[in-house]
Amino acid sequence: xxxxxxxxxxxxxxxxxxxxxxxxxxxxxxxxxxxxxxxxxxxxxxxxxxxxxxxxxxxxxxxxxxxxxxxxxxxxxxxxxxxxxxxxxxxxxxxxxxxxxxxxxxxxxxxxxxxxxxxxxxxxxxxxxxxxxxxxxxxxxxxxxxxxxxxxxxxxxxxxxxxxxxxxxxxxxxxxxxxxxxxxxxxxxxxxxxxxxxxxxxxxxxxxxxxxxxxxxxxxxxxxxxxxxxxxxxxxxxx
Numbered sequence: 240x241x242x243x244x245x246x247x248x249x250x251x252x253x254x255x256x257x258x259x260x261x262x263x264x265x266x267x268x269x270x271x272x273x274x275x276x277x278x279x280x281x282x283x284x285x286x287x288x289x290x291x292x293x294x295x296x297x298x299x300x301x302x303x304x305x306x307x308x309x310x311x312x313x314x315x316x317x318x319x320x321x322x323x324x325x326x327x328x329x330x331x332x333x334x335x336x337x338x339x340x341x342x343x344x345x346x347x348x349x350x351x352x353x354x355x356x357x358x359x360x361x362x363x364x365x366x367x368x369x370x371x372x373x374x375x376x377x378x379x380x381x382x383x384x385x386x387x388x389x390x391x392x393x394x395x396x397x398x399x400x401x402x403x404x405x406x407x408x409x410x411x412x413x414x415x416x417x418x419x420x421x422x423x424x425x426x427x428x429x430x431x432x433x434x435x436x437x438x439x440x441x442x443x444x445x446x447x448x449x450x451x452x453x454x455x456x457x458x459x460x461x462x463x464x465x466x467x468x469x470x471x472x473x474x475x476x477x478x
Contacts, residue, residue, distance in 0.1 A: 259284040264364055272298070272365030277345065279308065281355045284346035287362065292338045292370025293413065293420050293434055298363075299343055301329040305358035307351035314444035315339030317430055321444045334442040336434040337411075337420045338370070371413040371436075379412055379477060387422070388412045389477070394469040395423060410474050417476045423468055433460060433468070435475050 264287050266273050277285055291297060301310050301324065309324030312331055316339065322331045325348060335341065347358055379388045387409040395406035407424045417438030423431045433449065434442040440449045440460045447463025456472045 259286065261286040261288060263287075264289045266366075271367050272363065275362045275364070277360055277362065279345065279347055279358045279360070281347070282352040284344055287343040287345070287364065288340045289343065289364060289366060290340050291335050291366045292372070293335055293411075294371035294436070295335050295366055295368045296332065297335055297341060298332040298365040298367070299330070300363045301345065301360055303329070303358050303360040305347065305351065305356060305360075307348040307356065308345070308358035308360055309348065310343055310345045310362070313342045313344065314432065315341065317444060319429075319444075320344075321446055323446060327446070334434065336432045336442045336444050337422075338373075371418060371434075374412045374414065379415075382409070385409070386411055388419075389474060391471065391474045393423065393471070393474070395425065396467045398465045406468070408468075408470065408474060412475075412477060415476055417472065419475045421470055421475060431462065431466065431468075433462070433470075435470075438472065438475065440470075 262285060264273060275287070279285065289297070297312070299310060299312060301308065309329060311320040311324055312322035313320045315337060343364065345360060345362060347356060373386070374388065381388060382390060388411060390407060390409045392405045393408040394403050396403045404426060406426070409422045411420045413419055417435055419435050421433045421435065432444045433440050440451050440458065443449050443462055445462045449460065449462055451458050451460045458470045460468045460470055
């Protein structure tokens with residue numbers, strides 16, 4: 240059984256359609272998952288917010304009597320979904336790249352919403368594993384006024400625009416073995432978060448897979464077919 244409390248969306252991101260609501264998910268003591276039953280009609284949606292940490296695994300499944308009923312998963316601090324149910328089905332499981340509230344939006348597809356259809360659904364949410372805690376500021380000083388341990392300029396490129404750019408990159412170190420969350424900011428303000436574990440990128444807040452290759456002391460990280468980042472070891476692990 241879920242414990243739910245009304246709330247507001249973090250930082251104004253991911254603005255919901257009119258008639259929607261936000262609910263916070265809390266697991267019962269000792270539980271790592273919960274089952275929620277709900278109902279939607281028309282353009283209304285429900286945003287379920289789940290607090291979790293980098294390195295934990297989030298699992299979500301949706302069962303519904305309406306085949307046009309789906310869910311998306313969005314990481315903290317962005318309005319771009321890391322999972323889109325309408326293209327990938329109604330089951331998600333993945334490692335989380337950063338800390339904070341993840342939003343699971345349950346909704347009807349536009350055609351069904353336009354017909355004012357109804358959906359009764361069962362949503363199962365689980366968070367497992369131990370979060371990778373940030374290194375304390377007393378051990379690795381933070382950039383003033385931020386949660387980040389360091390910043391740097393890194394090379395970044397999009398396949399649609401082959402010109403290599405310089406992007407700002409920030410790191411939350413979770414050890415000195417190359418375990419960290421790297422946040423890359425494009426010049427236009429778009430963000431990408433990538434989780435490294437022992438020097439290897441293992442997850443991001445993109446729906447696309449992460450892969451990498453090595454060039455000396457730099458990881459060339461590819462997110463899907465479109466994004467490439469050159470991340471130096473010194474940023475991830477410290478020097």
